[in-house]
Amino acid sequence: MPENVFARIKQENQLFKDETVLYPDFLPERLWERDQEVQEIAFALKPASTGGKPRNVFVYGPPGTGKTATIRFVLKQLQEYSGKAKTVLVNCFETNSRHSVLSFLANAFGAIVPKRGVGSEETYSELLSVWKRSKIVPIIVLDEADQLLSSEEGSKLLYDLLRVSELQGTRTGVIIVSNDSELLVNLDERVKSSLSPQSLFFEKYSPVQLKIILEERTKKAFFSNVLEKEVIPLAAGHAARMGGDCRVGIECLLAAGREAEKQNSSQLTPKHLQLVFDSVDKVSLEKRLNYLNAAETGVLQAIARHNGLTTGDLFVFFQDETEKSLGERMFRAIISKLEQMRLIEAKSLAEGIKGKTRRLTLLVNKEKVLKLKGV
Secondary structure (H helix, E strand, O other): OOOOOOOOOOOOOEEEOOHHHOOOOOOOOOOOOHHHHHHHHHHHHHHHHOOOOOOOEEEOOOOOHHHHHHHHHHHHHHHHHOEEEEEEEEEEOOOOOOOHHHHHHHOOOOOOOOOOOOHHHHHHHHHHHHHHOOOOOEEEEOOHHHHOOOHHHHHHHHHHHOHHHHHHHHHHHOEEOOOOOOOOOOOOHHHHHHHHHOEEOOOOOOOEEEHHHHHHHHHHEEEEOOOOOOHHHHHHHHHHOOOOOOHHHHHHHHHHHHHHHHOOOEEEEEEHHHHHHHHHHHHHHHHHHHHHHHHHHHHHHHHHHOOOOOOOHHHHHHHHHOOOOOHHHHHHHHHHHHHHOEEEEEEEEEEOOEEEEEEEEEOOOOHHOOOOOOO
């Protein structure tokens, strides 16, 4: 019988002590560099610990700044502290319609709802009944809410959740998480009035903060003395250049550690990191496409179609090619955001009558950009 393929893998040097510490779903015992944000969210939810009405919260900021991890951390602490509240996190990128969210919540809170043949109103009614009988404070987190709240159906769902107090006195709390600071602007006025959230902005991590976070993760992920001293500063610097995205640094360390073990190296070196930067960056940047609103997607698609044009020329093409128009000021603001997200490069060429002329270059896959739903 041929030798088992796994038996043929000879690995004298094991670098990982626990690589799950570098997985996306890992929740550390302490969230480094987010103490203030933890306190803000905890204070908003504190009334729920005694059966009171929590404050609704709108959490926003660039990708990879710890928004979801911070919320998960606070929710875990709340449930350990008090049995008065029950928390559920909904990933709206995967669960992105009113009916699917209501069904998800109904199942999460223990309602018996068949997967097929039940309408949204019946599901909503059953959910209300469960909340009323249980006498708990439901706290619902709508994570990556851009996909849901950009539609009229999403606004209706939010109204459903917010009017529970009026219907039956259940003291519901809602946390909305997004990369888009303008996400709530176009909501129905009744919804905005009922929501009245506390807004909490997560700034991108600085290189120093990234270094601290990566050091703490690697202490648990790798055995002692297997990382060369330049590795963490290099990973932190790279993550800083990618917009302060902590996930990029963590994912690079995971991929580099696996590469080092594959090579049977006794240490993780900067060379191993350099080998994985491109592949990790590509995945990270393409994920960011999902966080763009319709106008931002439309501008990015215009750049994809006319790669290499200056900002002024592209603005003319964009106005001619799309049914919806943007003011020049908003157009330039979107260009700046796309540059900050590293989806494009905007290279200054010369100083003209209207200011600097910049040539725009797409940095992500053109075909994937053109397949997005834009303006």
